[in-house]
Amino acid sequence: MPRFRVASVAALAFAIAPDAALAATPQIDTGDTAWMLVSTALVLLMTIPGLGLFYAGMVRKKNVLATLIQSFAICCIVSLVWMVAGYSLAFGTGTPWIGDFSRVMLHGIADHFHHGVDDAFVLGAGSSNPTVMTIPESVYMMFQMTFAIITPALIAGSFAERMKFSALCVFTVLWSLLVYAPVAHWVWSPIGWVGGFGAVDFAGGTVVHINSGIAGLVTALVIGKRNGYKQDDLSPFNLTYAIIGAALLWVGWFGFNAGSAGGANGRAGMAMLTTQVAAAAGGLAWMIAEWIHSRKPTALGIISGAVAGLVAITPAAGFVLPGAAVLIGLIAGGICFWASVILKHRLGYDDSLDAFGVHGVGGITGALLTGLFAYGPLSATDANPSGTVGSLVQFVRQAEAVGITIVWSVVVTYLLLKAIDLTIGLRVSREAELEGLDMVLHGERIN
Secondary structure, eight states, X not given: OOOOOOOHHHHHHHHHOHHHHHHSOOOOOHHHHHHHHHHHHHHHHIIIIIIHHHHHTTSOGGGHHHHHHHXXXXXXXXXXXXXXXXXXXXXXXXXXXXOOSTTGGGTTTTTTEETTEEOXXXXXXXXXXXXXEEEEHHHHHHXXXXXXXXXXXXXXXXXXXXXXXXXXXXXXXXXXXXXIHHHHHHHXXXXXXXXXXXXXXXXXXXXXXXXXXXXHHHHHHHHOOOTTTTTSOOOOSOHHHHHHHHHHHHHHHHHHHHGGGSSSSHHHHHHHHHHXXXXXXXXXXXXXXXXXXXXXXXXXHHHHHHHHHHHHHTXXXXXXXXXXXXXXXXXXXXXXXXXXXXXXXXXXXXXXXXXIIIIIHHHHHHHHHHHHHOOGGGTOOSSSTTOOOOSHHHHHHHHHHHHHHHHHHHHHHHHHHHHHHHHTOSBOOHHHHHHOHHHHHHSOOOO
């Protein structure tokens, strides 16, 4: 997330007398708040029903309900995990490495109410780098919750059709607290150490997509291939679901990216525009690559390419101009096609729905290209008049953030998976996999 726009009066007061400004209660901007409420709903739409339908349309009929339930259950689980501790660990002031426990169970979140009015708040209050907000903390917390929800849901694409539901639930709780929350703090907290050395991530290239994509690859390797992989017919049951899901993801992504501007402002408008053209470019790039490679452009290909474009523009959306966004989308569409179709086949791992091939590879691509294409005036502030400018120095900073995220996600995800496997087990039996997870795990089926 970028540094949020501050209310003009509060910003002026802070520039003149920082201590006095923090002592005063910042006021909300109703326009910013309205847009952030809409954006929050749009991002939630990305998981339920967007991602659920996108993934469910790509599995076999006997696993459609189980796949839909995964996204829905993750939404329920993470909503409460984020309320209990996740938000506090990610955005509590704490240290550059992790937040604190000041907002456990959302303690103190109602302190901003005065005479029935919910005022804005200061993110990182009491730290060396406080950020005066223009929206209520409840809205900020909810917006961030929707990001925390979709990230572990993305991982589910890597182990589709073979993980125990109980293992999924436990993994979601632990991964959200031990992997997602720390990385979110490092990158997006006003005092986070990764953001502190100058790496930028507008809406989740590292925190969401690289994090989940790498975790997905680790999970696919640990849990093993589906029975019949490269032998049986594992083709999708209903690509209509997947197309509808991809369309919902595309629309919801405007909340994901344009909402990350923190309010109804010019940067939000630019982020929405760059999101649209990057998605279109990604879809066309994948379609053309597939057309050349296999002589036929498929429905699954063009929607996968559009998602790849959306993933890659996510870290860059508020930092680049539309021309650069098109380039990012084209590059991501081609690279993600190669990773999902060619590289996966050559290496032989079973990333069922290409969580790594699209989100991991697309996130890495977008994060690095942000360092080359960033246009300074879009992110310029009084404290940083030149903004974030594309350069070799910025590219190296982005590469460092990518590397840090990969290492943390690999190590902790692997340890969590091994611990779960040794206790309750990760994978369903071969017989259960053959019968289908819908009936075996949930006692339901599509007729």
